[in-house]
Amino acid sequence: MISREKKAAFNRMANSGRLYNSDDPELLAYQRELVQKINVFNQLPETDAGLKQRDAILREVLGTYGEGLAILPPVYANFGLKHVHVGHDVFINFNNNFVDDGDIFIGSDTMIGPGCTLATAAHPTSPRLRRAKLQFNQPIHIGENVWIGSGVTVLPGVTIGDNAIIGAGSIVTKDIPQNVIAVGDPARVLRAITANDDVFYNKEKRIPQDIRAKYLQND
Template sequence: MEPLGDRQQLTELEKMRAGEWFSPRDRELTAMRKQAKAACKALNLAGPEPFKAQQQLARALFGQLGSCYIEPDFYCDYGVNIQIGQRFYANHHCIMLDAATIVIGDDVLLGPAVHIYTVTHPLDAAQRAQGFEQAKPVQIGHRVWIGGGSIVLPGVTIGDDAVIAAGSVVKHDVPAGSLVAGNPAKLLRQRADDPASRVD
């Protein structure tokens, strides 16, 4: 970690948004997470409500939303840092730790129990014990499919039309149109839209 220096002049929220080390124990950040938990609870309890009703609840949670359908239970840290395009679908038990921005394009599918993390902790045990965190944004392009049980780690960009196989751990950027799998996720095919996989 870098010396504090002028960082002491910034609020913890400003540090978080700047990608600097910050303390999530800060009162303002704690209040924001509490508000997001309440919004997540309302969204999860809504169940199979009419589409428009779910959109209203989702708009109260996310920073930006085109349209979505989200199966319960869904959880996030802040909500306001999540930007979602059109026709987004998340299967059951998806989690987004959005201390940094998570930007999701149009026509994105998340399988069950997909986790998207923007937060990391110090490797130094003493600093980690003080509760410091650092946030790095995640960007997911259009028409991406992330298979069930996959984990997307901080700072990753996933290109348009990519496919992430179920159970993958994505720690590096994923090229557009590619198919990746494994832990860590590795390239299996440059073009995921192979004619053999098309629906006739």
């Protein structure tokens, strides 16, 4: 049994940015303990009772739980979502991978499509240090109301600004500013999100007036 003090020390170390031995037996045992609850989460049925159990598990395991959160299984996480912090009304589709050795912050009203990877873990270039299983972690910050398309990979240390859209299949290696659409490998800004996007959707289709009146009342 790993003590509470030792677990806290591991969590501090994982988020320090310093090199550490990822093959430490006690650290691996701690990770296995955290992952077990995610394994249970992934096996629960789509029933009222199953959904309640899923929500209870998320409230227990997440670093920060936001009300209105929906995560569709299966979900995978190196540290069992311990280092994942979410705001309110976040939607995370199925088959997502959180390499949450370090902290991952996800802002309110953000949507993450299926099959994405958010990876905080990194390794030194030195072949000898990599052979010794040394690693370090860099946090990921995702702003509010971000839409991340399916199959996106976000690499260590990246910040994505509020309201940004990341196109499907993109590899995000550097920070993305707020209010832009970014796509590609590596992801680059395609264009800004403007007032025109409150008039048209899906390229040149005009947003119906009743929808504009209901949801865009400040116009």
